[in-house]
Amino acid sequence: MKVLAILYKGGKAAKEEPRLLGTVENELGIRQFLESQGHEYIVSDSKDGPDSVFQKHIVDAEILITTPFHPGYLTAELFEKAKKLKVCVTAGVGSDHIDLNAAVKHGAQVLEVTGSNVVSVAEHVVLSILLLVKNFIPAHEMIERGDWQVSDVARNAFDLEGKVVGTIGAGRIGYRVLQRLVPFDCKELLYYDYAPLPEAAAKALNARRVEDLKDFVSQCDVITVNCPLHEGTKGLINADLLKHFKKGAWLVNTARGAICDKDAVAEALKSGQLRGYAGDVWNVQPAPRDHVWRTAKNPLGGGNGMVPHYSGTTLDAQERYANGTKSIIENYFAGKPQEPANIIIGVGKYETKAYGQR
């Protein structure tokens, strides 16, 4: 059978660093495994347009492997052409680049390597919160350019201690973010989610659920987005909701770019309604050169903590999602059941509520 993988290009870095498993060059380390069993393995970063490797080979691939970092967008239209497709594996977490309703319709399973990078992302969230609250980037840039004006950076630097931090989504990542914040003596840890946390978990975090989103955001000094992208969360953080934020709040989004309205966030940062915005996810990836999130700043010239989508693709995470991808494929070959936590779409039906199915 044909296995098609759309990965990001590693170039020189991938040649020098074999642990960059999630790259076109290092092919998740599964070529030998697949070819020794007689399968064909196509790997490319060419993903957009009708002449792309993705669209050329999707027509007869049985297994598709993609990543959130360089997403191959599998639309309903492409599903129509993907006559042999049985399994979509997301090497990582977050399968919004796959049209999930179309997958249900076509009987293709969608699987993630659920545990592979939730810790990596949660760590990046804590990093992003701290660097915004402490006004780190302007301070570092000051050193790089040869200056030293403590007051110019201290004027917008705070402690996380005593602040109210809230997560939109308290699932595998959001929960781990709150867990890591417990010893920081925040004033309060809040969460907004469609379901309450199990009692023991909420108690361990001393976290309080707020059921109304506007009410929730109005109480937070720091808001972090940790929910999947689906029809119900697309554009959730828009101009209207941003008005309900505390003036000068910090916003961190490592979930999916399209959960935030690009221009509304940039405007809020520019006006000072947001003191900072950080994260690694973009509405289109790779982000165009002129994407407003690359350069948007607060009125003091700071508050931008953006990076390319890499928080879930640390070398530690790559090892885990490469192994997890292999194990999903092994299960499929052997007709064994998949790990329940990895199943987003089973044959013909949703197996998770995370993508807005209630």
Place this chain on the structure above:
Amino acid sequence: MKVLAILYKGGKAAKEEPRLLGTVENELGIRQFLESQGHEYIVSDSKDGPDSVFQKHIVDAEILITTPFHPGYLTAELFEKAKKLKVCVTAGVGSDHIDLNAAVKHGAQVLEVTGSNVVSVAEHVVLSILLLVKNFIPAHEMIERGDWQVSDVARNAFDLEGKVVGTIGAGRIGYRVLQRLVPFDCKELLYYDYAPLPEAAAKALNARRVEDLKDFVSQCDVITVNCPLHEGTKGLINADLLKHFKKGAWLVNTARGAICDKDAVAEALKSGQLRGYAGDVWNVQPAPRDHVWRTAKNPLGGGNGMVPHYSGTTLDAQERYANGTKSIIENYFAGKPQEPANIIIGVGKYETKAYGQR
């Protein structure tokens, strides 16, 4: 009496942000308090050389207020001229810019606002560890310059989970750093200190003491320096000790610049022996424009997380150390005893072991 304060200049920032209390402009908010009692209050950032305000007024000041961020260096020689000096207050934590032996000899007390910014600094340490381990700065710079090459940053990005983190010094700051790292599931938390932590504290952190420094550094993936600067710690991290570090370790120093040998650290970063170096303290402050720590990078062009000395002067910290300074002065005026934890040098003797007195 004359009260002399050497603070950092705030300029426009201090005029716009009254919470920048630790600046020359905002004078720790104590001018009215002092003048209403008939005292003279001299405030300046002019601190170096015989014509500086510092050296001019030290001859008849009874109270000297300084900060670690823009240190007025009170040498043994200057102490000879400071005939009326009774109290040196450090608005913040760390009094190594005062010649403590000379203070003992001259019967001048040295007091710190001990609790004022230990949390601020501990938070900055966790931030610095995360940003080095996750290779944040090259990723952010990539976005700023309009690029998108995930592999070029992911190749040197890791998780903190599973790493060994050790602190040199497990006092008020080092302890709080370890506390904040507990939920990160590090492989192990280690500490090197002249005294073991109280049993309950060590147990709460699950932290293990290593008594030999070379042995200690050889076990750590991340090392953070959280001890005071004194004769026994100056140049502690030098070329010889760096050879005992794990290849590619990360080093964070928010304690004092001179604890690390400037050139040895820069060399270790350049060679890749260190994967990263971050912190906010410098052997001379303000750091000269050509200070090697401004520009030193690892072989992949990253690994520099330096900022000016501001981690302990967040707006939250400034409020605390301004209040604490006032309260120390009030105690002195009233002849009341000082908070024991704030006393570094009592009249004629060391009251702490933190500065190398055993």
